[in-house]
Amino acid sequence: MKKKVFVFLPDGIGLRNFAFTQFKEKGEQKGFDIVYWNNTVFSLQEELNYQEVKIENNKLHPLTSVFTRARKRIELNLFDRKYKETVYNTYNFPQSYQGFNSGFKSILVDLLVFFGSNERGLQWVRDQIKKFERKNSKYEYCKLQLEQHQPDFVFCTNQRSSQAIAPLLAAQDLGIPTATFIFSWDNLPKATTLVETDFYFVWSAHMKNEILHYCPYAKAQNVFVTGTPQFESHFDKSLIKKRTLFFEENNLDANKKYICYSGDDIVTSPLDQYYLEDLAQSVIELNQQGYNLGILYRKCTVDFTSRYDAVLEKYKDVIAVVNPIWRPVGSNWNEIMPTKDDFAMQANVCEHSEFVANIASSMVFDFVAHDKSCLFFDYEQPQLQKGIRDIGQNYKYIHFRSMPSKEAALWCTDKSELTTIIKNILDGNLSSVSEGKKWFETILGKEPTQASAAIWAAIHEIVG
Structure with a gap:
């Protein structure tokens, strides 16, 4: 008899990894009956024809x-x-x-x-x-759903949602084994693990050490190293379009080489637009020296500000906008839902750009998967004043200590050096790819294409 697995989506974060990848298909190949226990406003039944049980109760205890x-x-x-x-x-x-x-x-x-x-x-x-959450009406509501559908396992797609607490407690109180996936590389030192499950699925041995370090209630034998489906698309050659087609579809100049600038959210990089402007000025300078360059700007999916607009208008001759293919289905940041098409878009942006520039973004891993360098900006802007966060703080975070060496990325610590650094990257005299691959392996493990299969193998080991 097939084992029934509830893939629990407490919010939209898990959709990208677990609904829009090959994750479900791999599980079905393993013989599992997969039902999405869906706490989001996105309907998997209507959009993807997936089995789902909708959670309509979003109550939290007031405290x-x-x-x-x-x-x-x-x-x-x-x-x-x-x-x-x-x-x-x-x-x-x-x-x-x-x-x-x-x-x-x-x-x-x-x-x-x-x-x-x-x-x-x-x-x-x-x-x-x-x-509190056992006294909350959502707990009884979810308990009834679990008793009705009788899953053999509940797999929570991220560990940081307060909406996940009552449903997982209900499952545990019914004796149903539970697991959660640690969804981002920086989550554990940030103390974002709100749910406590029977099992934990992490990206790498490095992350396993972290969870045992920061969550002493997690037992080593119950932590599975699986990788993350997030990066599997970068190794799927069927998603990569020919350069001419990709450029034509996105109104790019086929005669130009493009540098990707990946935008950040306003908390991480409140003056982000000025770094984009600095990059545009360097591109103009290099074009005057005989290069033919452009910038491919990919915005942060949860940035709803207009702060880039003036820069994009001023430098529209060199900056092309290729937006993520996400769509809002609610008003909160975690209700901005990805689409399947964005996997291909992101993979093609990486494949057809020369390198990426940003502030402290995990896009360093996306690009190194395509053998491309990442340039981190690490200098203050003149607009910095009291009350505005300095981006240099980002590089002091614990998760940046996972770098095998400083050479795992390229660094611009002075605006006056930016043009020369870009020139050296383009001329092949400067690269972070070799050390970047070591960092990629530290964070993502040695088999980044096998994450979905590894998660199902772990679930099989748990439930038989």
Whole structure:
């Protein structure tokens, strides 16, 4: 008899990895009955004809958001204290005290953090979150769904959603084994693991060490190294279009060589548009020296600001916009849904660009999969002032310590050097590909094309 697996989507983050890849197909080949337990506004039944059970109840206990915010801050305090660091608390975002409700919640968070920043306090906060969510109407709602459909396994597609807590508790209380996937390379040192499952699926041995480091309640024998489906498309040659076709479809100049600039969100890089402008100025300078260059700008999917507009208009002769093929199906950042077509788009952007430039983005891994370098900007803009975040903070984060060497990326630490650096990359005198591949292997493991199969193999090992 086929084992039934609920692929649980607490929000839209998991769609890209687990609905728009070969993940479902690989599972069916292994003999699993796959049902998407869908907490998103995206309908997999209507859009993809996938079996789904919709979760219509999105209630949280009124105190859950307060306690989950406090949990993250407490964990980061403990990390700083335990590892004699100050960097962990830089992962925190400032709280809002404007308005009665917002201010009251932030004060409660502050009190919990003040009195609870110790091991006993953290354990109490974790226990309270579970108590709150077991009293929440969503818990009973999901328990009834599980009793009706009787899955053999629940696989949660990301670990950071508070919407996942009640459904996973309901499954565990019914004796159904649960697992969660750690969805991003920087998530574990950021204390974003809100759900506690029976098993954990991670990208690499490096990430397994991290989860045992930061989540002591996770047992080594229950952590599976699988890779991530996120990068499989880069190795799928059927997705790569001929250069002439890709350029024609996206109104690009076939006579130009393009440098990709991948935009960042406003939190990571609040002055991002000015780095794009610096790149445009260097491209113009090099074109005056006989090069024929353009910039291919790919925006950040969750950036809804107009901050780039003036730069894009001013330099429209050298900057071409090739937007991600995502679409909003709600009003929140995690309701901006990917499409299957964007896998091909991103792979072709990497394949047909000379290299990528950005601020601290994981696009370094996408491009090195295509044997292309990544240039990180690491200098301040003159527009930097008090209250604006300096991008240099990004490179001090714990996840950047995974670099095998500084040469795993290229660095521009002074605007005056940018044109020369670009020239050396284009002329073949400067590359980060060799060391970048080592970094790629550290983060993604040795078999990046086998992630979907490895996840199903692990699920088979668990449920038989």
